[in-house]
Amino acid sequence: xxxxxxxxxxxxxxxxxxxxxxxxxxxxxxxxxxxxxxxxxxxxxxxxxxxxxxxxxxxxxxxxxxxxxxxxxxxxxxxxxxxxxxxxxxxxxxxxxxxxxxxxxxxxxxxxxxxxxxxxxxxxxxxxx
Numbered sequence: 586x587x588x589x590x591x592x593x594x595x596x597x598x599x600x601x602x603x604x605x606x607x608x609x610x611x612x613x614x615x616x617x618x619x620x621x622x623x624x625x626x627x628x629x630x631x632x633x634x635x636x637x638x639x640x641x642x643x644x645x646x647x648x649x650x651x652x653x654x655x656x657x658x659x660x661x662x663x664x665x666x667x668x669x670x671x672x673x674x675x676x677x678x679x680x681x682x683x684x685x686x687x688x689x690x691x692x693x694x695x696x697x698x699x700x701x702x703x704x705x706x707x708x709x710x711x712x713x714x
Contacts, residue, residue, distance in 0.1 A: 599668050602700055606692040612685075613669040614697065617705050621665075625705070628661045659698055660686065666701040 598618070604610040615621060632654050639651035663686045673680040675688055685694060 604693055606696045607690055610672040612697055614701050614704055615666045615668055625665055629658050632658050662701050667697055
C-alpha cells in the first residue's frame, strides 16, 4: 500500500515528538527548510556575534550580558520552531507554545530546544564555530 498523496510525494513541514522529560506530553516543531534557515539566521545573526564578542572578554558584566543574549537566542529558536504542545496544562489551562516558553517546566523547554537545534542540524560544537 502506498502512502503517496494524489499529487505524488507527501512531505510534512513539521514533526511531532513525545517528550522524554514530562510523561504524556508531545510537541510539534517545524523542520528546517531553505526559507526557514534564512529567516532564523536573520533573527539570530547580530545577537550571536555579540555573544561571541562578550564571551571573549574578561569583565564579569560582559559574561552576564553574554548569558542574557544567549538566552534571548534560545527564545528565538523556541518562538521560531515550536508549533504545538499536547498533553500539558499550566495553571489549569491547556498549554500553548507561548505558555510553555513563558512558564512551562524548564526540563521540557530544554528538551524542546535541544530537539529544535537537532532539527536544524547543528550540535553544540558546530554552533560555537
